[in-house]
Amino acid sequence: MLYEDILDTIGNTPAIKIKNLSPKDINIYVKAEFYNPASSVKDRLAKNIIEEAEKKSLLTPGQTVVEATSGNTGVGLALVCASKNYPLIVTMPDSASIERRKLMRFLGAKVLLTPASEGGTGAYKKAQDLVRANGWFYARQFENTANADIHEQTTGIEIFNDFKEMGLDYFVSGYGTGGTFTGVARVLKEKMPKTKLIITEPDVAPLLASNVTQERDENGSPIASHPKWNPHPIQGWTTDFIPLVLQESVDNEYIDENIPVSGDDGIYWSKELASKEGIITGVSGGSTFAVAMNVAKTAPKGSTILCMIPDTAERYMSSILFDDVNSEMNADELKLFKSV
Numbered sequence: 354m355l356y357e358d359i360l361d362t363i364g365n366t367p368a369i370k371i372k373n374l375s376p377k378d379i380n381i382y383v384k385a386e387f388y389n390p391a392s393s394v395k396d397r398l399a400k401n402i403i404e405e406a407e408k409k410s411l412l413t414p415g416q417t418v419v420e421a422t423s424g425n426t427g428v429g430l431a432l433v434c435a436s437k438n439y440p441l442i443v444t445m446p447d448s449a450s451i452e453r454r455k456l457m458r459f460l461g462a463k464v465l466l467t468p469a470s471e472g473g474t475g476a477y478k479k480a481q482d483l484v485r486a487n488g489w490f491y492a493r494q495f496e497n498t499a500n501a502d503i504h505e506q507t508t509g510i511e512i513f514n515d516f517k518e519m520g521l522d523y524f525v526s527g528y529g530t531g532g533t534f535t536g537v538a539r540v541l542k543e544k545m546p547k548t549k550l551i552i553t554e555p556d557v558a559p560l561l562a563s564n565v566t567q568e569r570d571e572n573g574s575p576i577a578s579h580p581k582w583n584p585h586p587i588q589g590w591t592t593d594f595i596p597l598v599l600q601e602s603v604d605n606e607y608i609d610e611n612i613p614v615s616g617d618d619g620i621y622w623s624k625e626l627a628s629k630e631g632i633i634t635g636v637s638g639g640s641t642f643a644v645a646m647n648v649a650k651t652a653p654k655g656s657t658i659l660c661m662i663p664d665t666a667e668r669y670m671s672s673i674l675f676d677d678v679n680s681e682m683n684a685d686e687l688k689l690f691k692s693v
């Protein structure tokens with residue numbers, strides 16, 4: 354297949370049937386976003402934020418782009434900015450994985466680390482200050498309409514096209530900005546209204562479950578951390594405020610059910626997906642899959658479930674996900690080695 358531009362390879366990701374882990378008589382598919390060129394779902398919004406800004410002349414050739422991100426958006430933007438020749442500065446809590454930081458720098462971006470204790474809002478405010486001081490372009494993934502719009506135009510339509518004949522009973526996704534959930538929900542609520550839309554968040558950070566209203570300024574930016582937020586190991590999920598992009602799903606009642614998940618379950622299912630299915634995904638993919646497996650327990654026979662898989666496990670080799678994976682031979686391997 355010939356492509357004129359790396360950016361043309363974004364999207365159109367496969368929905369893959371789970372063969373070994375699915376309970377009997379339930380069909381589980383995973384939408385594998387690690388097929389995107391920078392290996393995550395965020396490539397979609399990165400491309401659209403830049404191209405929408407170009408169309409509206411909010412971004413001029415060579416202008417610096419700034420974004421606050423826990424990681425994958427920074428990697429996606431770094432790829433898009435490298436390809437389109439924009440300097441990129443990313444602000445990120447220093448809790449985000451080393452792989453993300455290095456990959457962004459490898460793609461030519463500058464990475465500024467804010468203290469993890471300040472949460473996502475610390476990174477967000479640092480980006481805001483840089484933009485104000487220098488007149489740079491702020492990508493603003495948490496509020497930018499280009500975010501959910503691209504998921505409506507691509508992710509949602511891809512899902513509709515893949516499942517319109519077979520039918521889809523449940524769609525399961527976590528949220529970072531809420532772009533994936535909101536964009537897909539716009540399509541499914543209209544075209545497949547019987548599909549149940551299930552969102553999930555870390556059990557220790559039940560922002561949506563709490564029904565506490567997020568404090569915002571006039572632009573929709575968070576003023577303060579949400580009181581129910583706590584640190585959790587599901588990188589890419591649930592920053593310490595409810596983003597405006599996700600608020601649309603709350604206001605329009607797109608969320609049929611919110612099922613919490615623990616980081617331990619996410620890690621367990623990420624390992625299961627790798628070792629039993631050959632699906633290589635991070636903790637958030639494992640966490641979403643944990644919820645899909647829970648849904649499967651009570652779903653009627655013959656149900657079809659689609660689970661979002663946002664990125665790849667390779668982005669977490671320095672994290673808790675790989676803690677018990679050795680680089681040296683273990684006792685078993687040594688025994689085998691010495692046996693001949």
Ligand SMILES: Cc1ncc(COP(=O)(O)O)c(C=O)c1O
Binds near residue numbers: 425531588589
């Ligand atoms: C690693 C990762 N990136 C991105 C996303 C999706 O983010 P958003 O809600 O911003 O579309 C998720 C959520 O599932 C995630 O876990």
